Amino acid sequence: MDGGAGGNAGGGGLSTAKTPADFLKSIRGRPVVVKLNSGVDYRGILACLDGYMNIAMEQTEEYVNGQLKNKYGDAFIRGNNVLYISTTKRTLGDQ
Amino acid sequence: MLFFSYFKELVGKEVTVELKNDLAITGTLHSVDQYLNIKLENTRVVDETKYPHMLSVKNCFIRGSVVRYVQLPPDGVDVDILHDATRREARGT
């Protein structure tokens, strides 16, 4: 509809990402931060995700109030808990 | 559909349903529907001193969405059948 404000050219680093779905497709295998509604953060490698935003992650670290609380080799996160998924520049433990 | 079928097989057995408000009710499973709503008969509340107003409740209908857990009778769990049913269900979705 509108050619103006939306996902037009000149966005950030991901030149292929236009829609949210395209973004989600493009970030498989990348290091990500997943924030849940509860405020808990999960940092790890995004293995895959589905239409419910269910997420499979590898080498996952759980941060509560910024403090590392747990590590999981593999983790499945139920999609309804997800607030956002964000890519991170570097891999684990740099913050 | 898997757990609907499973709970139908469990009708007549005694289960303990734990609700999201921490109330736990033991009773005989009378019936279940596709939403996993549950009807219990001959009910008793596990912690009766904490919920004295529940003493007179002998039957109840529990909306599926308020259930946290159902404690299952050991003789009501056939592990091999569950595995097969789960694999069938996973293929179908």
Place this chain on the structure above:
Amino acid sequence: MATEDESAVKEPLDLIRLSLDERIYVKLRSDRELRGKLHAYDQHLNMILGDVEEVITSVEIDDETYEEIVRTAKRHVPYLFVRGDGVILVSPPLRTS
């Protein structure tokens, strides 16, 4: 499309499928954690676990020092049906692949 490779993780639920008959860790809402053997699940993450240990974590504030006191209550349940809407995270045992 359909490959015979049943060990591949193509969608998140595959992670759960590969954990059937294995002990898993489940993180639930309201500060509950379960460890048990996964006997059945569906797409909602409804599950039947066996030989289950539940840990409930609660935080109290000391009346005088205002320090946080973390308490954990544990119990064991032989077989437990878990409704999927309370599930936050499921972690399978470490895979050797």
